[in-house]
Amino acid sequence: MKTEPNFFEKSYEVAKLIPHGRVTSYGAIAKYLGAARSARMVGWAMNASHGDLSIPAHRVVNRKGLLTGKHHFEGTNLMQQLLESEGIVVVENQIQDLSTVFWDPNLEL
DNA sequence: ATTCTGACGTGGG
DNA sequence: CCCCACGCCAGAA
Numbered sequence: 001m002k003t004e005p006n007f008f009e010k011s012y013e014v015a016k017l018i019p020h021g022r023v024t025s026y027g028a029i030a031k032y033l034g035a036a037r038s039a040r041m042v043g044w045a046m047n048a049s050h051g052d053l054s055i056p057a058h059r060v061v062n063r064k065g066l067l068t069g070k071h072h073f074e075g076t077n078l079m080q081q082l083l084e085s086e087g088i089v090v091v092e093n094q095i096q097d098l099s100t101v102f103w104d105p106n107l108e109l
Numbered sequence: 110a111t112t113c114t115g116a117c118g119t120g121g122g
Numbered sequence: 123c124c125c126c127a128c129g130c131c132a133g134a135a
Contacts, residue, residue: 013119019113025117025118030118038131040116043117044132044133063118069116087122
């Protein structure tokens with residue numbers, strides 16, 4: 001692989017480490033990986049892991065708490081449905097009380 | 110090789 | 123908080 005496999009590997013690891021009922025941002029993960037400038041690559045990693053149900057990609061949103069990636073999931077509200085199923089309040093693709101449900105790997109780990 | 114786009118983030122206004 | 127511009131890396135056309 002040309003790119004650092006550790007980047008993707010860690011992305012999956014962190015995603016799996018996200019507690020139930022919590023969410024994090026791509027930038028937080030990217031920063032934890034040491035690639036804060038490549039937050040987009042985290043999203044790309046999630047896309048690659050899209051086939052792995054063990055990776056709760058629905059718990060990963062952008063820093064605004066907006067479900068930007070819901071469009072990549074099946075249907076149109078699967079991501080929101082999953083989040084609400086975990087007790088997270090979501091309105092119009094926007095996570096409410098983000099500061100409460102937010103989970104930062106750098107902070108918690 | 111060049112250009113654009115994209116599950117993003119930050120800084121200035 | 124919003125809007126605008128730039129940076130960032132990887133992949134597709």
